[in-house]
Amino acid sequence: MKKYSKKYRKILVALLAAFTMMAVAGCGGGSESGGNEATLPEGYEPGTEKILTVATADGTETEYSEADLVDMGMVEYQYSGRNKEQSNERQIRTYMGVALDTLFDAAGADEVTSFIVVCSDGYTREYDMATLSDLYFFENNDDGTEGQPVSPMLALLQAGEEMGNDKTYDPKDGNPLRLVFGQESYDSSETMDFNMQGWANYVERIEITG
Numbered sequence: 001m002k003k004y005s006k007k008y009r010k011i012l013v014a015l016l017a018a019f020t021m022m023a024v025a026g027c028g029g030g031s032e033s034g035g036n037e038a039t040l041p042e043g044y045e046p047g048t049e050k051i052l053t054v055a056t057a058d059g060t061e062t063e064y065s066e067a068d069l070v071d072m073g074m075v076e077y078q079y080s081g082r083n084k085e086q087s088n089e090r091q092i093r094t095y096m097g098v099a100l101d102t103l104f105d106a107a108g109a110d111e112v113t114s115f116i117v118v119c120s121d122g123y124t125r126e127y128d129m130a131t132l133s134d135l136y137f138f139e140n141n142d143d144g145t146e147g148q149p150v151s152p153m154l155a156l157l158q159a160g161e162e163m164g165n166d167k168t169y170d171p172k173d174g175n176p177l178r179l180v181f182g183q184e185s186y187d188s189s190e191t192m193d194f195n196m197q198g199w200a201n202y203v204e205r206i207e208i209t210g
Contacts, residue, residue, distance in 0.1 A: 038074035038096040041158060046070045051175050052154075054107040055207045062107050066176070069098050069156060072106050077150050080138045081183050083196040085165050090187070091196070092139070093162075095180055097155035100132070104208070113210040120174035120202040126209065127179075135182035135195070152181040154203065163201065174202030 040046070046066035055061045077099075080092045104112045116126045136147030157169040157176040169176065179200040187193040 036076050038076040040070065040074065040096075044158070051204065052177060053205045054103065054109075055205070056107055056109045057208050057210065060108065064106075066156065069103075069154070072098050072102050074156070075099055075153070077153055078137050078139075079150060079180050079182050081196040082187065082192050082194050083164065084194070088192055090138070091164075092137075093180075095153060095155035095178070097153045097177075097180075099151045099153055100129070101151065103154055103206075107208075109208050112208050114208075116207040116209055117179055117200045117203050118205040118207070119200055120204045123200060123202070125198070125200060131184075132181045135184060136186075137182050138186055147183070147186060150182040152179065154178070155180050164196070175204045177203040179203055 046069070048065045048067050050063040050065050052064045052069070053061055054064065074096050075098070076094060076096050078092060078094050080090055082088055082090050100112075104110075112129045114126060114128055116124060118124050132152040135150060135152070137150040138147045155178045157163070157178055159169060159171055161169045163169050163178075181195065181199070183193045183195050185193065
């Protein structure tokens with residue numbers, strides 16, 4: 001009896017471990033991309049001038065400085081995606097910033113479903129929060145279809161940081177905040193998810209609409 005009970009216990013443990021991994025992985029597989037606490041560049045002092053306004057659905061407006069955003073907790077995530085600037089090749093980039101959930105919690109907004117970003121260069125767009133929260137990071141370029149869930153982020157850019165299109169961030173061009181998010185699904189050279197084209201640069205205002 002002891003021999004069989006040990007065998008069954010091993011099988012049960014293995015099954016429980018497998019179910020746990022499936023629950024954590026979800027449909028995209030793997031754990032969340034990045035999520036590490038970010039370390040500010042040596043000598044960097046976050047500014048105290050208000051650079052971001054978050055307006056909640058009830059009309060409450062809160063202003064934040066770089067220092068305020070840093071105090072919320074900087075995290076680091078990796079994002080993958082494609083745009084047309086590099087012959088449609090997938091690009092992988094790492095950003096430091098504040099997860100949108102963290103920002104919305106700080107503003108007192110629960111269960112956000114949609115929001116509008118207004119950028120200092122005139123760009124404005126509405127986003128669906130549920131869609132942005134169900135996106136993935138894919139490490140490989142054209143092989144391996146299993147991705148890692150990645151949260152949308154309001155990235156805090158540093159002077160000289162690459163922005164694509166042969167541009168680097170210059171504070172004279174606008175706010176150092178960039179909305180970045182992952183891919184909807186694995187793509188190949190035949191079916192491409194051009195998610196990077198939806199990233200918003202120079203964000204200065206977020207209006208929660210739902």
